[in-house]
Each structure stands twice: as structure tokens, then as C-alpha cells.
Amino acid sequence: xxxxxxxxxxxxxxxxxxxxxxxxxxxxxxxxxxxxxxxxxxxxxxxxxxxxxxxxxxxxxxxxxxxxxxxxxxxxxxxxxxxxxxxxxxxxxxxxxxxxxxxxxxxxxxxxxxxxxxxxxxxxxxxxxxxxxxxxxxxxxxxxxxxxxxxxxxxxxxxxxxxxxxxxxxxxxxxxxxxxxxxxxxxxxxxxxxxxxxxxxxxxxxxxxxxxxxxxxxxxxxxxxxxxxxxxxxxxxxxxxxxxxxxxxxxxxxxxxxxxxxxxxxxxxxxxxxxxxxxxxxxxxxxxxxxxxxxxxxxxxxxxxxxxxxxxxxxxxxxxxxxxxxxxxxxxxxxxxxxxxxxxxxxxxxxxxxxxxxxxxxxxxxxxxxxxxxxxxxxxxxxxxxxxxxxxxxxxxxxxxxxxxxxxxxxxxxxxxxxxxxxxxxxxxxxxxxxxxxxxxxxxxxxxxxxxxxxxxxxxxxxxxxxxxxxxxxxxxxxx
Numbered sequence: 001x002x003x004x005x006x007x008x009x010x011x012x013x014x015x016x017x018x019x020x021x022x023x024x025x026x027x028x029x030x031x032x033x034x035x036x037x038x039x040x041x042x043x044x045x046x047x048x049x050x051x052x053x054x055x056x057x058x059x060x061x062x063x064x065x066x067x068x069x070x071x072x073x074x075x076x077x078x079x080x081x082x083x084x085x086x087x088x089x090x091x092x093x094x095x096x097x098x099x100x101x102x103x104x105x106x107x108x109x110x111x112x113x114x115x116x117x118x119x120x121x122x123x124x125x126x127x128x129x130x131x132x133x134x135x136x137x138x139x140x141x142x143x144x145x146x147x148x149x150x151x152x153x154x155x156x157x158x159x160x161x162x163x164x165x166x167x168x169x170x171x172x173x174x175x176x177x178x179x180x181x182x183x184x185x186x187x188x189x190x191x192x193x194x195x196x197x198x199x200x201x202x203x204x205x206x207x208x209x210x211x212x213x214x215x216x217x218x219x220x221x222x223x224x225x226x227x228x229x230x231x232x233x234x235x236x237x238x239x240x241x242x243x244x245x246x247x248x249x250x251x252x253x254x255x256x257x258x259x260x261x262x263x264x265x266x267x268x269x270x271x272x273x274x275x276x277x278x279x280x281x282x283x284x285x286x287x288x289x290x291x292x293x294x295x296x297x298x299x300x301x302x303x304x305x306x307x308x309x310x311x312x313x314x315x316x317x318x319x320x321x322x323x324x325x326x327x328x329x330x331x332x333x334x335x336x337x338x339x340x341x342x343x344x345x346x347x348x349x350x351x352x353x354x355x356x357x358x359x360x361x362x363x364x365x366x367x368x369x370x371x372x373x374x375x376x377x378x379x380x381x382x383x384x385x386x387x388x389x390x391x392x393x394x395x396x397x398x399x400x401x402x403x404x405x406x407x408x409x410x411x412x413x414x415x416x417x418x419x420x421x422x423x424x425x426x427x428x429x430x431x432x433x434x435x436x437x438x439x440x441x442x443x444x445x446x447x448x449x450x451x452x453x454x455x456x457x458x459x460x461x462x463x464x465x466x467x468x469x470x471x472x473x474x475x476x477x478x479x480x
Contacts, residue, residue, distance in 0.1 A: 389429020
């Protein structure tokens with residue numbers, strides 16, 4: 001960050017980065033960034049900048065400048081979710097822009113709002129650090145009494161104490177001062193997560209242990225990556241306060257209340273825009289850190305699943321042997337000279353050899369079926385019992401159960417049937433018969449017991465249904 005601010009072309013670099021990267025556009029496509037910076041360079045050179053007697057400008061095209069800024073650590077080049085290359089500011093670049101913005105903007109004053117913020121922070125720190133129960137109870141009672149006294153005064157018709165515009169203006173400047181530190185903090189957390197990702201992947205690639213051991217040791221670290229750095233632990237604590245969508249919505253509502261007040265007309269346009277963007281910048285910073293966490297966990301998990309350290313080591317050794325052989329052979333080789341083959345080749349890794357050979361005899365067809373003698377007695381009753389629904393018996397029973405009524409309860413009719421037509425398949429057959437009679441489902445869920453031919457019972461739950469009386473419906477083709 002200091003290298004960016006202290007270099008000769010710092011005014012141009014800071015201005016160009018602030019122009020390209022905004023709160024609404026944290027990432028910019030590589031081609032768009034090059035075009036915008038080239039356009040800015042052309043306009044400045046046409047206006048006379050860059051000469052010996054004027055403000056110096058860096059040499060080279062926008063592509064060259066962006067490459068230098070990436071190498072210096074001010075920009076980060078990455079691939080976005082839609083597989084497009086984009087630039088984004090690094091934590092050092094965000095910090096440099098925040099420093100330049102504070103210096104070039106309104107001067108921060110020692111105001112009542114800033115002193116009150118400091119005193120309230122110290123008071124909360126003392127309260128959190130003091131474990132004494134009685135002291136905390138005394139403080140809570142005093143606060144309750146003060147609140148109750150104020151409420152009583154207002155209920156009796158007391159006027160709300162107003163704050164003059166000057167104090168509100170000081171408080172707004174204090175809020176902006178605190179909010180300017182957030183983007184750099186979020187960027188540092190995201191970059192610390194990516195540093196851990198690179199470290200873990202490098203260790204995985206150079207490890208010679210089996211994949212199972214690597215998986216047990218490093219996968220948990222990748223899933224709990226926020227707990228591995230001081231920045232991550234601090235962000236995890238802050239996330240409990242600002243990660244709740246209700247908190248963000250409440251913050252946005254409070255900012256709208258502030259912006260509707262007349263004192264905001266005294267603020268410059270830039271500061272009013274910064275007040276409007278506070279909640280969006282916080283939400284965007286949280287999303288950036290969480291996206292970096294998910295990306296790191298995905299990369300580490302994919303590395304463990306798809307790369308075998310032992311296999312990678314064998315490939316590296318083989319490639320080194322090949323390169324070593326080429327370095328020895330090329331200086332002394334001649335055109336048409338015989339080439340000595342590579343003596344060391346990888347051995348095929350056979351996972352499992354067949355232990356038994358197949359029968360060399362051709363496969364034999366199955367034994368022919370025995371001829372059926374028509375005189376043999378067949379168990380027709382048992383076959384019929386395990387067969388399909390008995391449509392005729394079910395329809396006759398349903399008509400008898402319904403009697404003269406226009407509609408009939410299908411489940412009640414099934415419960416009243418004999419056991420020979422209370423099989424599970426008969427329940428389906430009864431529903432099939434009544435489907436053509438104007439079946440109506442009710443909201444009630446009923447349980448039906450059925451009896452299988454082997455006397456075992458099965459219980460089914462279904463929505464209760466009512467159907468028209470089949471005696472009053474044309475039943476042609478109903479028993480198919």
C-alpha cells in the first residue's frame with residue numbers, strides 16, 4: 001500500500017483505480033479495464049499531461065500497466081463465476097484508495113460524536129470484561145430507571161429533545177469515517193482465506209502420504225477455514241452481527257431515515273452517496289468473504305479427490321528423468337544418430353488379476369420343461385386367491401352396501417366386505433371400479449386393514465373417497 005502511495009505516478013494510479021473500481025462495480029472485465037484506462041491515458045496526454053514540465057504519466061499501454069499493478073499486488077486477476085477473466089482490487093489497493101479518499105475528502109474533526117463513540121466503546125469493553133454479577137445488575141437497574149424516567153416524561157406530554165444540524169453533521173462524518181475502513185478489512189479477510197487455500201493445495205501436491213490420510217488431515221481445515229487466521233476469527237464474530245438479513249434491512253431503513261433529514265443537504269454529494277451505499281458495501285463485503293470461503297473449500301476438496309500425491313510424485317520423477325536424459329543427449333547428438341531408448345518406464349499398476357478361468361466348454365441350454373398332463377389336478381383356488389381383483393364380487397358388494405343411497409363411502413364399504421375380497425389388490429380394484437362413477441376425494445385421511453391369502457395383514461393409509469351408487473350407473477364393461 002505504501003509503495004503505491006509513494007511512487008512517482010501515484011496520482012494517476014490512484015485516480016485510475018478509483019475511476020474503474022467502485023462500490024457498485026467491485027470486479028471489472030479485463031478488456032473493459034484496459035479500454036477505460038487507455039481512454040483515460042489518451043485524454044490526459046491530449047490535455048498536455050505527461051510532458052517534462054507537467055504531471056508525469058507512466059509509460060506503456062493499459063495492458064502493460066495492469067500487468068505491473070498485478071505483479072505489485074495492487075490488482076488481482078481472477079476468473080469469475082461465468083468463466084470470464086476479471087480484475088479486482090487487492091486489500092492493499094483498497095487500503096490505498098481509502099487513505100487517498102480520507103486525505104482528499106473532508107477533514108475528520110475531534111467532535112462530540114467521535115468522542116462519544118470512543119467512550120461508548122470503552123464502556124462496552126469494561127462491561128464485557130467485568131464478570132461481577134452485582135456490578136452488572138446495578139448498571140442494568142440504572143439504565144432501566146433512566147429509560148423509564150424518559151418514557152414517563154414523554155407520556156406526560158414532554159417534548160422530544162432535538163439535536164441541531166451541526167451535531168448531526170458531525171455524527172454523519174463520524175459514521176462515514178468508520179464505514180471507510182470496512183472494504184479494506186473485508187478484502188484482507190478474503191485474501192487471507194485464499195493464501196490458506198494456496199498453502200494447503202501446495203502441501204497436498206508435495207505430500208507423499210496416501211490420499212486417505214491427506215483427506216482426514218486437511219479437509220477439516222478447508223471446511224473451517226475462517227477459524228485458521230486472526231482475520232477470519234474476527235470476521236466470524238462480526239458476521240454474527242451483520243450477517244443476518246434482518247440486520248441489513250434494519251440498517252438500510254435507518255439510513256433512509258437519516259437521508260430524509262434536512263441536515264443531509266449540508267453534506268457534499270459524494271458523502272451523501274457514501275451514506276446511501278453503506279449497507280450495500282457491508283452486504284457486498286460479507287458476500288465476498290463467504291464466496292472466498294466456499295471457493296477455497298471447493299478447491300481443497302477437489303484437490304484431495306482428484307489428485308493422488310503418490311501418482312503425481314511418480315509423474316514428476318519420470319518427467320525429470322526424461323528432461324535429464326534430453327539435456328545429456330542433445331549437446332552431443334548429431335543428425336541421423338541413433339537414439340538410445342529411455343530405459344526406465346512406468347510399470348502398469350494392475351489392481352486385480354482374475355483368479356479363476358472361465359469354463360472352456362460351451363454353455364449348455366437349460367433342461368426342457370416337463371410336459372403338462374391335463375389330468376393333473378391344479379390348485380385353482382390358490383391361484384385365484386393370489387390373482388387380480390375380483391371385480392364382479394366387489395361391484396355386487398358395493399351395490400348391496402349402498403342400497404337406495406345415491407352415494408356410498410368406498411372405504412366403509414371395503415371394511416364391511418368379507419375377507420375373501422379384503423385383499424390389498426381388491427382395495428385397488430374397488431378404487432378402480434368407483435373411479436368411473438364420479439369419485440370424490442375428501443380431506444380426511446383413513447387407515448384400511450387388508451388381509452392377504454396367507455392370512456397376513458397389511459395396513460394402508462389413503463384419502464377417504466365417496467362415489468356414486470353403481471346401481472344407478474351404466475355398468476357395461478365394468479368387470480373386465
